[in-house]
Amino acid sequence: MKQKSTVFDKIFDGGIYAVLIFLVVVTLYPLxxxxxxxxSDAGQLIVHKGILWKPLGFSLEAYKSVIANPGIxxxxxxxxxxxxxxxxxxxxxxxxxxxxxxRRNVLLNNGFMVFIIFTMFFHGGLIPMYLVVKGVGLLDSLWSTIIPFAISTFNLIIMRTAFMGIPESLEESAKIxxxxxxxxxxxxxxxxxxPVIAVMILYYAVDKWNGWFYASVFIxxxxxxxxxxxxxxxxxxxSTESMSAGASAGDRHQIGETIKYATIMVATVPILCIYPFVQRFFVKGVMVGSLKG
Structure with missing residues (x-):
């Protein structure tokens, strides 16, 4: 039997919806x-102050400049x-x-896990890592942003937990x-x-796409x-001068502002397009990987 909502319940639900709407606005508005x-038109944008609710005019000049830039x-x-x-x-x-x-029959399994979890809280630091990368010949190479970060401890624990949830009978039948x-x-x-693999793809892909610090150190x-x-x-x-070289000094400053925003969009949109394809696996994958320790 459906219980009738009281006035307090309606007020409480309304408050929750208001908070959620506020969080959505705060999260979505910067983008x-x-x-x-x-x-926006560069001239109108440069003099605009306050909240921006729509494009000021309409111009694709910033995107044309970004796409034409070989560095991008x-x-x-x-x-x-x-x-x-x-x-x-x-x-x-x-x-x-x-x-x-x-695997439950691996020798010193728990001991290995202790050492692996230890690395989540304590590590050698940037200088020892730089020396190791330099020593193995990966310095000034794209592989310097890949090989030293081959495994994330957090992701390893999630995937291990998910694997442990699969019945042992399947493995035993396969061995037979x-x-x-x-x-x-x-x-x-x-x-x-x-589902867990999809979550790992999202975690690792976002990390690789957004990574810049170690690239700035090693490359x-x-x-x-x-x-x-x-x-x-x-x-x-x-540094937007190379993308607005054909304009006067004043126009370069104006166009430079819109170029910055266009560059952010060009760098952000591709990774946002991945999420809808893995979203249906996301909650299930995280929950499966967090049920057992």
Whole structure:
């Protein structure tokens, strides 16, 4: 029997909806502001103050300048390589590590987990990492942003927990049929863990796409800059002159503002497009990976 809502319940529900709407606005508005500003007329935008509810005029000049900039295209190429190669390395290494650590008959399994969890709280720091990267010959290479970060401890724990939730009877039946560990992992465990795999793809892809700090430390050649380093240079160093070279000094300053916003959109939209394809797996994957310790 459906219980009748009281006045207090309605007020409480209304308060919850109000808070959620406020959070949505606070979260979404910065992105909308950047979007509106990127399509705005540079002259109108530079004199505008306060909240921006729609594009001021309409202009695609900023996007034309961004697309015509070879640095943006080079950054895209390098970032796509980092995401594709890094994602492949991350998924393979994390799956292998999670499979071994999820087996109950592995010697010193709990001891290994203690050492792995230890790295979440204590690490050598940036200088020892730099020396290691330099010592193995990865300095000034795109692989310097991939190999040292092959496994995330947090993601490894999530995937291990998910693998532990798969019934042992499936593994035992496969062994009776002559399956080895690689067959069990790639033909039984992983197909049954696709929600968690989808979550790992999202976590690792976003991390690789947005990564800029270690790239700024390990990469010195401009032709190897990932997209986020190019974006950082444009935003922080105010380096938009090359994209507005045909304009006068005053116009360059105005166009430069819209170019910054257009560059942010160009660098942000692709990774946002991935989320709808994995969203249906997201909640289930996180919950499956958090049920058991």
């Amino acid at each position: 909308l502001y950047v979007l509106f500003a990127s399509f 295209m080079i950054g895209y190429r390098n970032t796509l390589f980092i995401v594709i190669a890094g994602l492949s390395v991350n998924l393979v290494m994390t799956a292998l590590g999670a499979y071994v650590l999820s 049929d002559g399956a080895n560990h690689f067959t069990i992992l790639f033909r039984i465990i992983i197909p049954l863990s696709m 010195k050649s401009r032709e190897l800059y990932p997209l986020q380093l190019v974006l950082r240079e444009i935003l922080i160093a105010n």
